[in-house]
Amino acid sequence: MPRKIMIGFPEFMSIEKFNKLKLRDLTIRCEFEIFKRDFKVYKRLLTNELLSDLELRVGKETYPAHKLILAMSSPLFREIFSMQDSITSLDVTDVEPNIFYELLRYMYRGSVNDMESFAFDLFLADDKYKIWELLNKCEKTIVVNLKVTNVIHALLFCHDRHLISSKACLFNECQNFIRNNFKEVINEEACKLLVKEEPTFLSLILRDIRKCQDISKSKKVSILSPLISETSLSFLGECEFFLNNKNLSDVEIHVGGIKYAAYKLLLSLRSSVFFRMFIHQMKETLTGVVDIEDIEPEVFYEVLRFIYTNKVERIDMAKEILIVANKYEIEDLKLFCETILINKLMKENLLDYLIFSDDHEPKQLKDKCFEFLIDKLYLIEDWNECFADWSQYVAYFHPHLLLEILNKLASDYELFF
Structure with missing residues (x-):
């Protein structure tokens, strides 16, 4: 005899009766009817005192309103009226009157005047009042525009x-x-x-741009080496004998307790700062002594060596020498040090060099750091984790660098999606 299967129950039952059925599975079927308001019924009630039971005060404006309509439209108003059913007036302090009026217009008429102009402000205000249909319309309007x-x-x-x-x-x-x-x-x-x-958005944009299918340079960016004429090299080769020579000097430079003998003419030829110092009747010119307090002696001696010979022996101090060259405006020494640092650039020191170039303005080094980063970020998959780590640091301490990287991408590269 086939088993009889019963589908559905004609009415609600008690828990006790339900438990006696010992059903293994139970499906509850519910039918919902979507309620759509007919705005024609009460659109004429907008700011109409007829049958109004609430006064809304928004800035200097006052609007008569109807609790039922507000409660039907907004969960916030529904909550307020359920807690204070006798309320007859309400102050709205967080929305401008013209924006709130458009909220009211939507609650009463289902429409907004000039949605494109009000979309952002309405979205912001309605985030509190939770008129869901209006929120969706605002978002769609913003996206379209x-x-x-x-x-x-x-x-x-x-x-x-x-x-x-x-x-x-x-x-x-x-x-x-x-x-x-x-x-x-x-x-x-x-x-x-x-x-x-x-600034974290800049990092997100940089990451998102990585979704492009291909990236290539739209123009060649070259790093210039210091240009020194043969005449200069020949002249400076003959000047090496003058380096720190007391008998052939007319100024004494004191650095960290050490005295260096120098020649004003050579210092002025190579450094704009020394030129300005000696061309005017400053203390250094009158006394014949220059006191330098913020530079290590061994670093300054390498700067002095370059001024006289166009050579640097301690290339391990390239960063420190570059700082001094930048301070004393010795342009070819700056370029010389930048070239050394560029040749040493690698994944492990990229962040250090990038921040250094930002602090001390060696433009070519910064450009090379950007190129190195872009090439590695977009061409090598396993750089993702590395980029995430240091971009967070840069976003916090040097956020403008992220925008500069994006500008570099926009100006020097072609992106294909």
């Missing part, structure tokens, strides 16, 4: 409203727009706002 000139503001808007996740439609659309219009967006002045307000 994303432009090169407003996408960074939209991105910051996402951050302010905590809309940063893989499920946040607006945030994802902003990322897609920036990726597809990268060169135009990154040159916008608004990108500087990210440096000040949310």
